[in-house]
Amino acid sequence: MPNIQNSQANYIDGFVFPIPKQYIEDYKVIAQQVAEIWKAHGALAYFEYIGDELTLEGVKSFTETLQTKDDEVVIFGWVVFPSKDVRDLANKNVPEDPRMADLVAPLINPKRLIFDASRMVYGGFKPLI
Template identity: 60%
Template sequence: MGNYTDGFVFPIRHDHLPEYKQVAVQVAEIWKEHGALAYCEYVGDDLALEGTRSFPEMVEANEGEAIVFGWVVFDSRETRNLANEKVAADPRMAELVAPLTDSRKIFDAGRMAYGGFKALTISQ
C-alpha cells in the first residue's frame, strides 16, 4: 500500500481527442521507462451526479470539450520525484508536447488540475 500516484484532470476539445490520444500513448511509454508502474488516461462519459461539483465545472470546460482524467502510479514518492525530473529532461517529451501546446492550444496546462497522492485505502 506504499504506492504513490499523480492524478490529473483537464478539458480538451472533442475534435482533438484522436491527436491527443496518439501523443498520450507515447507519453505513457516514456513515463513507464522512467519509473512509472502504470499510466492511465480516460475520457469522461458520465460526469454528472446531483449534489456534487462535476469535473467539467471544476476545470471550467467549454461546449465541445471532453474531460480527460488520468493517473500515474509509482512505487514511492521518491521514485515519482525522480521520474518527474527525468521526464521533464527527456527530449522526446518536448517533441511530443510541442504540437499540443502551440498556437492551437490543444492542451492548456493552466486548465489542468493536478496533484500527488499517497495511498489511503486500496481494494482489489
C-alpha cells in the same frame, strides 16, 4: 505487468484537464507515447480516460470545476509509481527527456491548442486504504 493492486507502497499522481473534442485522436496518439516515457522513468502504470458521465446531483462536477466549453471533453488520468521517491525522480527527469519536446510542441501550439496546462488539476497522492 507489476502487481499494483493493494500495495500500500505505491504513490500516484492524478490529473484532470479538458481538451477540444476535435483533437481527441491527436491527443490519444501523443498520450500513448507519453505513457511509455513515464514508464521508462519508473512508472508502474499510466492511465488516461475520457469523461463519460460527469455530473451527479448535489456535487460539483469535473466540467464545472474545469469550466469546460461545449466543444471540450474531460480527460482523467493517473500514474502509478512504486514509491514517492521514484515519482519525485520521474517528475524531475521526464520533462528533460528529449522525446518530450517533440511530443509537447503540438499540444501547446497557440494556433491549435490541444492542451492548456493552466486548466489542469493535478496532485500527488499517498495510500489511504
